[in-house]
Amino acid sequence: MRVLLLGGAGFIGVHLARRLRAAGHAVTVVDDFSRGRRDTALDGLAADVRSADLTDPASYAGLERGWDQIHMLAAVVGVRNVESDPARVIRVNTLALMHLLEWLGPGDRLFFASTSEAYAGGVSAGLVPVPTPEDVPLVIEDVGAPRYTYAISKALGEAAVLHTARAKGFEAVVGRFHNVYGPRMGADHVIPELSLRAARGENPFTLYGADQSRAFCYVDDAVEAVLRLMATPEAAGRIVHIGNDAETNIGDLAKLVLRIAGVNPAVRHVPAPAGSVARRCPDLTLLRDLTGYEPRVALEEGVRRTYEWYRESYPGTGTP
Secondary structure, three states: EEEEOOOOOOOOHHHHHHHHHHHHEEEEEEEEOOOOOHHHHHHHHOOOEEEEEOOOHHHHHHHOOOEEEEEEOOOOHHHHHHOOOOHHHHHHHHHHHHHHHOOOOOEEEEEEEEHHHHHHHHHHHHOOOOOEOOOOOOOOOOOOOOOOOHHHHHHHHHHHHHHHHHHHOOEEEEEEOOOEOOOOOOOOOOOHHHHHHHHHOOEEEEEEOOOOEEEEEEEHHHHHHHHHHHHHHOOOOEEEEEEOOOOOOOOHHHHHHHHHHHHOOOEEEEEOOOHHHHOEEEEEEHHHHHHHHOOOHHHOOOHHHHHHHHHHHHOOOOOO
């Protein structure tokens, strides 16, 4: 296949590119590298890597056609980015996608990366069950809250993708990712952050929201789900959860990270950040029915791989 990864130099994109290249597919990565320097992992993949600003329609005008799959992964993500510059989140996430949808035509097959944040407001309001299926109502509790801009941009994206696909005659799958983690995801997410602080020997060890829970999905499993969905014709036109449905308490997660790190600091408990949903866990019934997917990487193994990568890859870390 010829596969186009838009935003393909990001966390999930690099892992997806690696998997596709290992299977012998031709991969083109387009990214603006706003996360920082180009990931050296791309250099060994024999992929075609291009730099472009996807909020500029000229970036699409310069792309050839005839792709077997197109994956739209480009977005501003991460709580710190969202809260520090919510206007940028709306602008980048919306413009990049809308220009892509203008460019797509009949016969294309698109994967759009969405997020479980789309229904977080409904969970917080007590209107949505956990584990959560795809067909729940989407609720924005405060349209002016910076934290909601990411969810709003992705909810708009879901609607735009599904309606435009029907109008223009191309196939599209919307995947809502749930707490995907692993090497290369940056330092501003819970498992990498805990890992880095443990590796640096933080003591006392500050733990936010120990009573909250999440269902963490190792990135290799998430990539497997994406590939299965894109190979399943019946997935076209559907919103499908991608994740792992084994829910874990944040306090227990911290204990696991500290055990893997081989440290035993005093733990200082503080409340979760404002606006953080208390629970998140996907109902994977639809994904299983469509593709037969089952997550394979257990939390302990995934956290161990992630911890070891961050310990080796970030300066100032190492076994305390």
